[in-house]
Amino acid sequence: MVWGSRSVRSVGIAALVIGACFLLQALLAQSYGDKASSSTANPGSTYNFRFGPGNISAPGNARMENGGFVEPGAFPTAEYCGYCHQEAYAQWRQALHSNSFRTPFYRASVNILMRTKGIEYTRHCDSCHNPIGVLSGALTQDSKIDRKFDEDGLTCTICHSIQKLQSTLGNGGFVMGIPAVMVDENGNRIAGEVPYNEIVDHPERHAKAVMKDIYKTPEFCASCHKANLPNPLNEYKWIRAFTSFDEWQNSKFSERNPLTFYSAKLTTCQNCHMMREPAVLHDSGAKNGTLASHRWPAGNTAVPFYYGFDQQLQKTIDFLKSGKYLNVDLVAIKKSDSDNLIAPLGSVPFQLSRNQKIEAMVVIQNKNIGHSLIPEVRDLYEAWVEFTVKDATGREIVHSGFLKPDGTLEPRAHSFTNRPVNSDGNFVDNHKVWTIHSMAYDNSIQAGRSALVRYQFTVPQDAQGPLTVTARVNYRHFRQSYLNNVFGPDHPAYPVIELASKTRTLMIGDNPVVAADPQDNPDWMRWNNLGIGYLDQLQYADAVHAFREVVKLRPDYSDGYINIGLTYIEWEKYSEARASLEKGLALSRDNARALYYLAIVERRAGNSEAELTDLTKVVAAYPQSRDARRELGVYYYQQHQPEEAIKQFEALQAIDPDDVAAHYNLAILYKRMGLKEKASEQAALFATKQIDPGAPTYSLDFLRNHPEISNESVPWHMHTDAAPPAAVAGEH
Known part of the structure; x- marks a missing residue:
């Protein structure tokens, strides 16, 4: 182009x-x-x-x-x-x-x-x-x-x-x-x-x-980069549309949330999207020849492409391709005849044979984005994994995530988008958001987290080694079907940008240890990201194993132990969580993340005094922590201290005016305190913001009718049909 x-x-x-x-x-x-x-x-x-x-x-x-x-x-x-x-x-x-x-x-x-x-x-x-x-x-x-x-x-x-x-x-x-x-x-x-x-x-x-x-605050951006679909619009109920601000506030970059997997210095929306750049033309607002960017570079390549704004388009492409935001890791393989995980790839020797079925594990780390990938209108944009395996002759053994001749994305590709569904169980096309009743799935990667994507293939008997395995994350502003809806099928191909990629060579036969690529994460972090991916897929035993590998490599890393404790909590094995959390605290005194999770363990054990002590410390260190405010409010509620509980839930609403738990508890607490008008207001907000129990049925109808993508709604799923494009016939 x-x-x-x-x-x-x-x-x-x-x-x-x-x-x-x-x-x-x-x-x-x-x-x-x-x-x-x-x-x-x-x-x-x-x-x-x-x-x-x-x-x-x-x-x-x-x-x-x-x-x-x-x-x-x-x-x-x-x-x-x-x-x-x-x-x-x-x-x-x-x-x-x-x-x-x-x-x-x-x-x-x-x-x-x-x-x-x-x-x-x-x-x-x-x-x-x-x-x-x-x-x-x-x-x-x-x-x-x-x-x-x-x-x-x-x-x-x-x-x-x-x-x-x-x-x-x-x-x-x-x-x-x-x-x-x-x-x-x-x-x-x-x-x-x-x-x-x-x-x-x-x-x-x-x-x-x-x-x-206020113009320099993320809250200023939140006035528009946060949206909901209220009852007057859809005549149904309140539904969250997108939450770029909330995602930032819960990320490591806000320094407001102690529960993030990694830490970072405070970075606001403006720090990323209004970075200073040289002023080419005269500008009275320039300082030392530079100006805070009024291009607001982000992810929209379609608008500058449509209008021929080539400077804006190139700035956007440069922003997306900077290599700072995502990390792609071909982290592990597993052979069908063994339960052993070969990981991290490159750091351990192994053997590979022809006619052997392989499970390849790709970890996509949302490393330096202050919100999710993709943050807004996920039903229109496309970000997906393209996974290929080629032998030495260049023959494609596997190709998942390819674009078909008509420009549409292969439907079985792993994409970081969602599928909103209406009351008829049909995909909500053309961004008709007022018809949304349910979400069939949402595969976005939240800030600081990692997605684990699995591929299964067989090494052909006639494959010529070595095999070249590549995983890349591609991005296109607007899916092809939406562009077709807007323009008809006859329009230029809109830019597809590679955000990040990783290639590894697999030898047929012996695979020795190889030197690490300078761009790779260290092995302890590779294990940590794999553990995060397992945790999000509800594979708790595998997550514990991965996090234990982290602390073997980094015995001084308190978060490694805390991650083990967190996994046990989500696994509902509260007593097993205690030792790891206490080890994390021993390495990092008054660690708010460890204290928060330990408070959950103390609650289950009936140690209310210890629970209060831990949560109070967390709130003191992180007064804008939604989770800590919520749990402290629950503590006071359970201890029959309504005034203190109200303070915490009101503080939570000041942070997030849409928190459903705050609406629910305040409705009860206000009523008990005789504040009937306030109670009614909170009860009404809870009624419209709580999840409609019938909504999942709409999603089930959609997924039954679209088996080619139904796997995407399952936390743990395998891409097993990643055939090359020539083997795929037509649209599914």
Whole structure:
């Protein structure tokens, strides 16, 4: 695929457009309020308040400080801001934020919602994708509002006018002030586009208008990078959509959760997605020649590919291919005639024969992503394992995870996606999220965890050694079937990016120990990641074995012992867990992770005083630990101390307003304390957020009708039919 010729054309046109905009803005922006004389709007008495009087954004959460509407023209344009911030403007124009509404991918899905249920329902999506449309009152039947702002999606003054956040509700959980680039001498926001010389003369007043400390927090990103499907949208019940923020908060990078498998320094969303880079164009916000990236590089290759934004596309590809985020390990094999695990590969000698059935184990470690792989709209994106075995002649013995001639992914591939299902037991296509009733499976890899993927094949009798075994993780923004739904079958092939890979050579005959690749994890970590994979697949005995290998290699590694204790707890062998947890504590005094799990053991043993002591220490060290707050609340509940229990569950809700255990327990506790209104509110929240007991039946119907992918719903499963593409006939 060649992007170079298109790149020259795109850059040339962009330069002319930017230059013209700057000249025009310089001429026009010489007086206050060129675009709007009023910051408030009234779309008229015909506005459809379907979801409650005065609630202009429901089923979304976006709102103005004054609770009303805002004139679209009250938002200074991005071109206006670009006069002084040329680099930020140029980056923004190619970034996802500026194209959040207009892309054919988003429009395809949101238009179905509009046609199916009505334009007022699109406020749920557009609270993040098009806040000006929502807050101006444009999203109602027969609106006369000029919607030219649709082309700019999230402009500078949308993000930079947000004054506070609504906890971490998501779905546009922000509160916006009067759009302004200046405040007056009394700190009052000045609406509209002020003359540039005013900004130059009073940069501190400009900064006060457009910068707030919350902009540098992950909670700021959570206002849109966390979403749910509320009852008013689906007329069913509350369903979690995606939780990038929650995943980060539970990861090692937040330093808020003591239960992670590994530790790391605090890293926020902005640290990864707004890294400083050289400012090519003039930008008044640059410091020492660098600017916090307003490209927000992440995983979307489809939008820049569609628009010909070659700089954005290349930056995104470079980001994805940096090699920092995933680790692929061909960690072990097992021969069918033996129960012995040959691991870690490369570090132990073994023999391999022809006509021998082999189980190969691949571990994919989510090493340095602060959220899951894949974090959002998993039903549309594709990330999968491509696994190949070739002999010395180049003949493919195994090929799993290939793309078929029509561009679709082989259905038996191991993918890190999900399959949402509607009430008819059918896959929810075209991102019709309001029809989701169940999740057939979700194979995403959470931050800091490892997925174990197994392949079984037979070494052919006529195979020419050595065998070359390769496992790679590929990624494509939008599955082929969705691209076909949007464009029809006749469209260019969208980029497929290799995120990480590993190749090993297996000799037919003797396989000696080989030198480790510098990019490989050390052997103790390879065992640790294998243990994590076993644990997530509920293979407890194998997990204990793997973690015991860890402490053999690293007897000083406290988490190795803690992992053994954790496995026994999940295995419900609480007494067996104690010795390992105490060993971990002996190596790492007051280790919060060990104390938390030991508290669970103490509870089972009836040692309530020790349980309280341990949990209190954990909460003191990690006050934003959801798990510790929840378990401490349970402790006080069981000890008949309602006031203390309420404190813990309320603290838990401040961390996660959607925690079902908090809703349930507070409903009971408030009622006992005579707080009937609060109790009713919590009971209602619990009723809509708890899992529908009938939902799994929809998934079972789907899985019965799709045996080619039903294995993906089983924690432990084997890929046994990984035939080369030539042996696969048609679509399943």
